[in-house]
Amino acid sequence: MALLSTPDQQKLRDAFHEMTSPVRLLFFTQALECDTCPQTKQILDELPPLSDKITIEEVNFVLEGDRAKRFGIDRVPAIALERLDADGNVHDARIRFIGTPSGYEFISLVQAVLLVGGRPSSLTEENRRRVIAVHQPVHMQVFTTPT
Amino acid sequence: VTGVPKTIVNEEIEILGALPPDAFIEQALSHVSTSQHDGTKSPA
Numbered sequence: 001m002a003l004l005s006t007p008d009q010q011k012l013r014d015a016f017h018e019m020t021s022p023v024r025l026l027f028f029t030q031a032l033e034c035d036t037c038p039q040t041k042q043i044l045d046e047l048p049p050l051s052d053k054i055t056i057e058e059v060n061f062v063l064e065g066d067r068a069k070r071f072g073i074d075r076v077p078a079i080a081l082e083r084l085d086a087d088g089n090v091h092d093a094r095i096r097f098i099g100t101p102s103g104y105e106f107i108s109l110v111q112a113v114l115l116v117g118g119r120p121s122s123l124t125e126e127n128r129r130r131v132i133a134v135h136q137p138v139h140m141q142v143f144t145t146p147t
Numbered sequence: 148v149t150g151v152p153k154t155i156v157n158e159e160i161e162i163l164g165a166l167p168p169d170a171f172i173e174q175a176l177s178h179v180s181t182s183q184h185d186g187t188k189s190p191a
Contacts, residue, residue, distance in 0.1 A: 127172050133181040140175065143153040 004046050012110065016051035019117030021083050023054055024090070028068055028078040030061040036100045040077040043101060043109075053117060072096065079109070081116045103146030 004012070027044055029037040047054045061068050061076045071080045079097040082090050093116040101109040115121065121128060154162040156175050166174065
């Protein structure tokens with residue numbers, strides 16, 4: 001049974017229509033000892049039917065540990081976002097979600113997908129210039145609650 | 148973490164609460180070195 005109502009599905013279809021680039025969500029999961037992995041899969045499975053530009057790839061955290069490490073993933077469930085360009089190249093969007101993106105965090109996930117998929121940034125030109133001027137790695141962790 | 152949203156930048160800067168974009172970027176980049184408009188670099 002779908003988690004999203006039919007009107008919400010339509011709103012998301014309309015929003016995803018703005019995307020200009022395909023987005024792949026790498027879903028890091030494991031079969032055992034992960035109580036929230038099945039719920040996360042259920043949430044993520046809602047997205048691909050709403051846009052042909054969204055795909056999900058499951059990555060086994062245990063069997064593909066090197067890949068998890070490459071993405072800086074040290075626990076599950078986790079999601080990494082990638083953008084695919086017209087030449088078939090894959091670009092790491094450097095956005096990670098750790099934990100289940102349920103409740104309000106589902107909206108954050110949708111916003112991230114839209115941004116990676118090419119929706120224009122909502123930042124002002126001045127703020128974009130300030131961010132572009134950063135020339136050292138910056139690691140931002142945002143702690144949230146789904147309720 | 149005692150309240151959310153809470154943002155930690157480079158394990159150094161803590162931003163508690165949701166801020167407008169201008170204020171958030173100001174605080175988040177306050178300890179981050181950036182290039183100046185003239186091409187020089189500012190220290191962190």
